[in-house]
Structures are given as structure tokens and as C-alpha cells.
Amino acid sequence: MDAIRFTWMFAIPLLSSPAIYLAGRLGIHNPNQKGRPNLVRILALLAVIATWVPYIAAVRTFLSGERLEFAVESIWLRADAISLLLALMVLSLGTLVVIFSWSYMADEVGEEKFYAMLLAMMGLMIGLGCASDLFNLWVWFEGMAVSSYLLVAFYREQPASLEAGVKYLVQSATGSVLVLMGIALVLANSGSLDLAALHQNGARWASDHRLVSLAAAGLFIIGFGVKAALVPLHTWLPDAHSQAPSGIRAMLSGVVIEAGLIAMLRALSAIMHPLDWRIILLSFGALNMVFGNLVALRQTILKRMLAYSSLSHIGYILLGIGVSLFAGGEAAAQGAMFHLFTHMLMKGLAFLAAGALIYALYLQNGSHHALLVSDLAGTAQKYPMVALSLSIAVLGLGGLPPLAGFMSKWQIFVGGFSTQNGWIIALMVFMALNSVLSLGYYAPLVNLMYRKTPSDAILAGKPLPSTITLPLIFLAMAVVVLGLAPGLMDWLTAPAAKALLGLFGN
Amino acid sequence: MAGTLSVLLIGLPWLGALLVWLSGDARPKILHILAVGTSVSAGLLSLILLAFAGSQPAVNFKFGGWFGDFTLVADGLGATLAAVACVVGSLAVIYSVDYMQGEAQLRRYYAFILLFIGAMTGLVLSGNLFFTFFFWEITALCSYALISYYNDDPKAVSGGMKALIITQVGGVGLLAGALAAFSNLGSFQIADLLKGATSIPAGLLAFIAYGFLLAAAAKSAQFPFHTWLPDAMEAPTPVSALIHAATMVNAGVYLLARFYPAFAQVPGWTLAVTLVGMLSALTAGLMALTATDLKRALAYSTVSQLGYMVYAIGVGGVFASQFHLLNHAVFKALLFLSAGAVIHSVGTRDMRKMGGLGSKMPFIRNVFIIGALALAGVPIFNGFWSKEFILEAGLKQGPVWAFGFMLFGAGLTAFYTIRMTWLVFYGQPREQLHVHDSGLAMKISTGLLATGALTTWLLAGPLSGLMSGSLPYHAIEPISTINLVMDVLTGAGTWLALIILLVGAGLWVVVQRSPNPIPQAHWFTELMGTFHEELVSSSFGFEWLNQQVVAAVKKSAAVLQKTQTGELNWNILGIIIALLAVLVMLFWGV
């Protein structure tokens, strides 16, 4: 295959983004817009579907053992298994979000901006996965951030959305400045920015300038950590996740924070030996887990609860990665990669299901009221499909079989116990207890939805269009199928695990 | 053949669950037919499976990844328990046709019962620790969903949560044990663990052994996790009979029995098991003594009887424990189902409001008494033989003090059983209750179970033969039914136990002779009342402990929640503090 072809994965969304915007702007002057299908949505859907073509081609090439890499002058773009995993996550969730938003965003002003930004964000995230130059990584990362600012503050007439947008912007801008400082330190001491070259010379220059490389690592951890929502840096997340439009919430929680994590791993892989920072990774993991779960227990707003649960899931993933770096265990690495994917499915499903309810109960009635947990009472009476899929999502997040989350957590556990290290095992037991604790807020949700007396909000709810239920059905089925046959993802998670361990030279 | 049957035993109920869920709530008749059809056919197949039991994996399917091979082993232990689950399950489903008539959201009920039956079979047949855990968690999920079935009732909701959290905390023990075993053996196969136990380092083996004990104690509601089972009685009665008396709570006993050969050498493990069993038998017996809620009284007695089984394993009587497990499943299901018939008829669970119901529901009274006699351990009924067999084992191989306490427990059992029966069926009616006789489906299932309570002890011979033949690591001696009967009848423990039992029964007669035993003032009721309030209602203080744990978690959550100030400057401070912390950690090379 022509080496350049895989770059269409991000080129198509990026190029379609302005096209969608222009189509939307021109469409506004069309007086007959009401009766006709909206050009913007169709274009957006076509663009995401078109993106699958280069993606599948890239996967086929990858599986045939060929390397996917391409140089634009001196900057390389390399798609390894991790990039492909991230791209798969972005694409699957992105496609479903576009379908979901078909009706959901139909009445919003600035719909064309929504789709244009969504597509741009998707393209930038897929590109972020392929970046293999430290500064280029930052540019992708910053682009992703800029494209998500508007999406978070999309309901700009809502004061709370603006507030969330402000926090999100300032905190991620602070993080990105710290990343730049780190890049400057790396550049000053090594004279190179190519991740692979840095990794090869890493041992030498890291020992020559040990403290500097550590300082750069610290700056990377914190800088990218803001986006990846490590615990003391997470404060923007609950606000942004609860205020953005539902589809974006799913993207933020399902892919954006994971993209931050992957960017962090890539940057760190270039400059330091994992031994130096695995403890930091594990402590952030433990902190994220316990903080996310405990605070989620007290939430009364569904979206905030789900946002905090994202924190704890990032914690599980961090533990998986930390353990794999600790002992070079492939099981934990694969578990972490698998959990990235299953978390995307489950959290995407949970946020979309919550969004469906918001649409039916509030948006359709012209209100932007927050969906309270107590509003869920009796959902199954009127929206059986939504109730079932939200139940599947949260039970999967809680790690109950036969759902996908159980399987990915199990893989992380296998990795942890295989180290036969007392501390790691204690940490794994702690993770298992946390998982039990998380049932303390997931299980009542399910219970509430199957109550016989519906809440007032449910009674006033409007029917749901099929474009909203379709993504739910699809994701719910994926969660169940992966729970019964977790091996279906091995083709990608196993190479991704190898790539992760390869990044750190283990 | 065994392979096909094993797969069908899991698949058939699950298929039923799926179909039930898909057919919706609109036509309850279809739901009844589907549920009864799939569960009864699973029950029949499970009986056929007994004929094909063997120690080799009946199914071996490469599952891949980090999960090991999916194996199903229909050996004596697994096949027997699978049969118990499927047969009692089908009877409970038949019973539900009457009991759940006209309930809303019936499909949720049937779907979870069928899901449970399949998962329980999978749990006992699985030859792979991962899948044991997999099914273990599904049973917990089903138990939660069914306890909270009446989810408009806050008591049912909190009872379900409690059961879920406690059994899941126990499940962490199973998870940790299974993974620790894997980390050493590189295999999830149970057979490999039993075979390779001696090669595992002592410390690790002890970790696994105690992890499994934790899991078993939580699942079987044993001391100190016994607090969840009484609260689980908010479930519909067939669920209590099936899940919280006959099957799921046995999973803990099953786990201990399954791995007994591997862990018997771990220092202190058998003693710990003995102690857990003994303490559960005693504390639950004492709690049953004063309970006023019929279902809670039965739940306490379940904990107590499970304590006997755990005790039996602790003293090395694996077969005795499984024999009692079988008998207990039959007579306790019988007791629950007939109690359910009473409750369904009179509309209350409070025994103080019942009384004199025997003349109005003669059939139910008769079968209940059969169950009660079996529970009390009166000769001829199945509970007698197995309990005495356990006591024999305890006298021969266990510590004498434990045996003494268990004897005392036998007396307690007799006492509370008679009290329960009397309060419900005899004496003067204490309140005007509208009573109607039970339906046909109820009579069929209780009648079948009553026959079982009279006869299952005859299966002792075949059962021991099956187990000794298919459990290569357990060293179970085959014993014919006649020999078992002779053993029991000539054992010293039996006669001691019978004397204690008579004392217990006699004590009840003395108590109830006095003019007005219940509920007005009487020295005994007063004493019991105080005892009940001070200790029993709090499960000997463990209820308090549970609440403390919950309160501590809530407190820390509230404190952490305060850190989310929502003010941008504080958020930035969080980032900078994290930066400082990371730099410091890196600087000092942590």
C-alpha cells in the first residue's frame, strides 16, 4: 500500500469539517430548509462513514505486517497498534455520536458548527495517535483542545456551560504550557524531537542530564495529565462532562481523556525509563479510583455521577499500565488497552442513554434542566430500550459479568497478580474493593429505572426518535458481545499491548 | 453426552431468560409457560446428567486470552449441586405460577430466576476458576435483582444493596485467590489447583485458602457476614426458597468442599472453617429463637444449618456436608415454600399475628410439619440422618468443645422449630385474618418437596458412590445407605443429640404451657424480648459494624466532595500542587 494512504484516516474528517461548516452556512439562506433533510447532517454522516474506508485499509495493511509510516519532510507520522486502537475508538464512538445527534441537535442554533467541530476533533484525535514527533504531538493535542472548547461551551446561552468552558479552557491551557516547558527541556538537552530517536538515545542523555529529564517528565505528566484527568488535575472534568451536549459528553469521556493519556504515554516513553515513574503512575491510579468512586457516591445529577466514574476508570487503566511497566506484564498492558476500549463503549453508552433521557424529558419540553438521578424512577415503563441500555452500561462499568467491563478488569487483575509482588497485589485487591464500592452507586440506578411508579419527569417525557435509540442498541450489543467473547478484540489489543511495552523498551 | 447435557443445563435456562425478556409483560401466561417449560426440562436433564457424572471435563472449549479454557466438569459434587439447583429451581418456578399471579413486571422476575438457575449450574459445573468467578458474580447480580424485586419498597432496595455489597466483598476473596493460584500455576483449571496445591509456596497457598474462606463465608452468610441473609427476605418467597435457602447460599459450602483437599494442610485453615461454622450455627440459632418474622426465622435457621455444613467441612466430613446440603436444600425449600403459601394467604409475615392456621390450611400445615421435623433432626426425616452424620464426623475428627457447641445448637434448632410451627399453625388465632387455601401449583411443588424430605436420605449410598468415584482428590469413602444408618444409630453422638433435642422440645412445652406465652408478659418472652432487642436485632453487633463501615465511607465521600470547590483558582492550585508533588517524588527518586 502506498504509505501515505493511512493519513486519510484523519485527513477526511479534517477536510470535511470546513465543508460541513460552509454547507451549513449556505443552507441557512435557503428558505426551504424546513422540509428538506439537513445537508449538514448528511455530510457529517458521509464523512465519518468515508473515514472508515482508509481505517479498514490501514488495519488490513497493519495486520499484514507492513509498517504504517509516512514522513512529511522531517516529521514522521507512524500508525502503530495504539494509534489504530485510538482511531477505532474515535471512529466508532464518533459515528454513533453523529447518528445520535441527528435528532438531538436538530433544533440547536449553530448545528453546522457542532458537526464541523466534532469532525475536526475526531480528525485531530486520530492524528494525535499517529504523531511521532514531540512537538507535533503537542500541536495535535492543542488542536484537539481548541476544537473541544466550543463543544463544551456549546450551549452558550446556559451560564453553567460557559462556566464549564472557562474552567476547561484555562486548565487545559495551563497544562499545555507545562507541556511546552517539558518540550523545551527535551529539545535543549537532546537537540531532537523525534520520539523514536529520543527513545533510542534516551538512556544516554537521560543519564547525562538525569534531573532535567526528570523535570521534563514531571511537566509532561502534569501537562498531559490535565487532559487525562489525573486526580488533583481533574477538576474541570465533572463540570465539562455535565454541561456539554450529550454526544460530546460521550466523546469527552470515552475518547478525549484517553487521548490525553495516550499522548502522555508517548511523550514519556521518549525520555525516561519506566522505573522512574511507575510509582507515580500507580499512585495516580489509586487516587483516581478512590476519589472518583467516593465522590460519585454522593452525586444527585446523573451526568456528574458518570463523570466521576470516568475518573475511577482512568484509575483502573492507569493501574493496568503501571503494573505492566512494573513487571513488563503483557496481561496488564493488554488489560489496560482492552479497558480503554470497553470503557469507551460503556461510558459512551451511559452518556448517550442519559442524553436520550435528557432529550425526551427536558430538551423536547424546551428545558435545559439537569437530569437528576431521581428522575430515572420508572424509566423502564416508558423507555424500555433506554433503561435496558443504561442498565447494561452501568452494570458493565461496575464490572459485573457477562458484560465487557468485567472482562477487561479481569485482564488487569491477571496482570497485577502475575507480578507476585505484595504491594501490587494489595493494590489489585484495593482496586477490586473499589469496583465493589462503585456498585454502590451503579446498582441503585438500575433499580430505580425498573421501579413501578414513574417520576413526574418520566410521565411528561416525549417519545424518542429511532436515530437516538439506534446507537444505544448498537453499543449495548457490543458491551454484551464483548462480555461473552472478549477474544474478539485480541487482534488489536494484543499488538497495542506489545506496542505499549515496546514504547518503553521493555 | 455429559458435555451436551452440561451445556444445555446452562444454556436452556438462559435461553428461557432471553425469551422471557423478549416476550414482554403484556401476556403473563406466555411467561409462565416459558419459565416452567425451560426450568422443568432443565430439571429433568439435570437428573439425567447424574448418570453420566465423571471426573473428566465434559466440555473443553478454548476461550483464549487471559481466561483459560472453558471447561465444565460434571463430577459428583458438581452434578449433584446442579441437580439441586435445577430441580429446586423448577419447583420454585412452578410454585411461582400461583404465587406471582398478577404481579407487574413478571418478566423481570422470571428472567432473573432463569438466569440464576443457569448461572448456578455453571458455577458448580465449571472446571475453570475464572468461570467459577464469572458465574459466581452473575448469581450475586441475580440475587440482588430479585431481592430488590419489589423496588418501590425501600426495605427491599436496601436489603438488595446489602446482599450485593457483602457478597461482592467476599467475591474479592475468590478473585484474589483464583488469581494468586493462576500466578503460580499458570492455569485456571480447578483440577490443576487441586493437583498442584503441594507445589505452591505455603504463604501463597494460605492466601488462596483464606481468600476462598472469605468468599465462602460471605456467600453462605456465615459469621461474620451473616447480616445480609435476613434482610434478603424482602424478596418474593420462591426466590428466598430457591436462592437464599436451597442454592446460592450453598455456593460457599460448595467452594470449601471443592477445595478442601488443597487447603486441608494450610495451618489453621480447618480450625478457622470449623470456628466459622460453629459460630454461625450458634448465633443464628439464637437469633432464630426470638425472631417474630416467619421468613426471617427461616433465614436464621438457614444460616445455622449452613453453619453445620461448614463445620462438617472443617472437621473433614466433606461427604457429610454435601449430604446435609442436599437434604437441607429439600427441606428448607419446602419450609420456605409452605411458609410462602401461608404468607400469601394471610398477607403478613409476623408470626405473632398468626396462630391456629392449621385447621384452615391442612395441606400446607402437614407439609410444613414434615419440613420442620426434618429441620429439627427428628429420626426418619432426611435432616436427621445428615445432621447426625455431621455430628459423628465432628465427634470423631473435630475438637470436642466444638462438638459440644454443635450439640447445643441441635437443641436450639429443635426449640425454635417447634416454636415456629406452634405459633403459625396451632393455638388460638390471635388476629382475624382472612385465610384461603393455596393453589394447585403450590401444592404440587410443596408436595413433591415433602416427599423429598421423607426420602432423600435413601440416596446417601448412591451419592457417596458417585462422589468417591468422580472426585479423585477428596478421598471420599463410599458408604452404603444401610451402613450409614447403622453408623448413625450406633454412634454416641446421635443419642446425645436426641437427648438434647428432647430437652429443647421439652423446654418449649414448659414455656408454652404457661397461661399466655405470646406475646404478653411472661418471664420467658420478656427475657427473650430483651435479648432480642439488645443483641439479636443487631446480629450480635455486626449490624452496627456494617453501619459504621457505611458511615465511614459516606463521611469520607463528603469530605472529598468538598475539595471540588468549583472555583477556578482552587482548581489551578490542584494542578500546581500535583506538579510540585510529582517533581518532589521524581527528585528524590521515589
Added chain:
Amino acid sequence: MESYLYLILGLAAIVCAYRAMISTRLLSSILYLACVSAMVSVILYLLGAQQVAVIELSVGAGLVTVLMVYALSVVGDDARDLLSVIPKPLAILIVVLSAFFVAIMVFPLVEPPLDVTSFSLTVVLWQQRVLDVWIQIALIFSGVLGVLGLLSEREATPISHTERFADQIVGTSHEEVHS
């Protein structure tokens, strides 16, 4: 000698930055920011980065200042002296500690060996790192769309939410009148 020059310029930049931060009037803050930008430009120039110095001077001191003044003219100068939410000693302590740790970890820089041929900005930016530029276009597009999305005023103001904050808006304008 060169050191002193950098030191004076740097100190000037830092002082300006500090003044920009503590100044109670937004307009003077913005002007101080322009000064910082100018100082940084000079430093850049002295370092040999002439092209970037020019860009910084035009964009940092010019464009950003204009934008800020424009924004200020839209929102109005908020002259209230706002007390910090975080206790100042705590803030100072944390900042000093972090700066201290960063300093001892990165200090001193290893001096470069003799100069070797270095490509000019044009070559590097437009040839070697042209990918950065391409992505930058996407980034700028996102930014423009973001501003458009946030500022375009086509929709009718939703009533339910303005009501809630109407009193606040009134309250602030009163304060403005007082000051």
C-alpha cells in the same frame, strides 16, 4: 556584560508581568502585558531569533493587545479590587516551592559547543516542519469557529436563564455606577 543585559531585560519583563497581574485596572494590565511582550521580543532578538522576535512584537505586543482592548471595550473595565480566593501566603509558598524545584532540576544549562550550521526559520518552518503548519490551519479554523460559535448573536435570548441572572446584571451595573 551580556548577562547583565539579559538580567535587566528579564527583570523588567518580570516586573511588568507582576504589575500586569496585580494592577486593578484592566487597561493598565493590558499595557503592562504589551511591555512584557516587548521585553521578551528584545531578549529573543538578542538570542538571535530575529524573526520570532518580530512575530512576537507584532502578534504578542500588537495583535493580542488590540484584541484585549477590544474585549475590554465590550465588557467594560471592572475596577473592583478582587481579593484572592486562595490565601496569598499559600499561593506564594506553593509557587516558590515549585519554581525552586524546577530551577534546581534544570539549572544550569549546558552551554552549546561551537555553533554548527542551523537552518533559518523559513526553511525549518515551511519545509521541515510544514506538518505543524498544516495542523495549525485546522487549529486556527477550530479557533475561528469557536469564536463565531460563542459570539454570533443570531438567536433570541432565552428567557428562563436571563431572568435568573437579570438581578445580578442589574446589581453589577449599580456597582459600576458607584465606582
Added chain:
Amino acid sequence: MNISPLNVVLLVIIGLLAVGIYGLLITRNLIKIVLVLQILVKSAMLALVLAGKVGNNLGLGQSLAATVIVADTVVAVVGLALAVQVRRRFGTLDVADISTLRG
């Protein structure tokens, strides 16, 4: 005390960084927060150029710095737009006043 010129610049960078971070901690006016972010960006940009100089690749450093200037100007503009909207909806620019989402 004999510090080479480039190390003086390094100290200036750290100083600007510290002032910027301190500003983020104590500033409550939203426009000023965007302004303080610009100070941080300037220090980062200076750092990149310095790094280029030290790494013997001043062109590279300049190129990165130019990219950063553009990117962060975009961020600043979006931030200002947000500030304008906040002022319009909340009637205030004080970040402490606009904090309604907490816990």
C-alpha cells in the same frame, strides 16, 4: 557569581513562569486570567527559543516558538470570546462569582 548569559535567560523564564502561575492562583478577573495565560505562553516560547539555541538548532526553536505564538493567540481569542459571553450572561467577570458547579 558568574552565570552565563543563557542561564540568565533560563532564570528569567522560570521567573516569568512563577509569576504567571502565581497570577493564575490569585487572579479572579476572567480577562486577566487570559492575560496571565499569555505571560505563561511567553515564558514557554522563550524557553523553546532558548532550547533551540542551546541545542544548536535555533531555526527549529524559532519555528516552534512561532507555532506556539499562533496557537496560543487562538486560545487567547477563544478565551476572550468566552469572557465576553460570561460577562453577558453572568454580568460579572469574577470567576468566583460564576462558580455554580461544584461538589
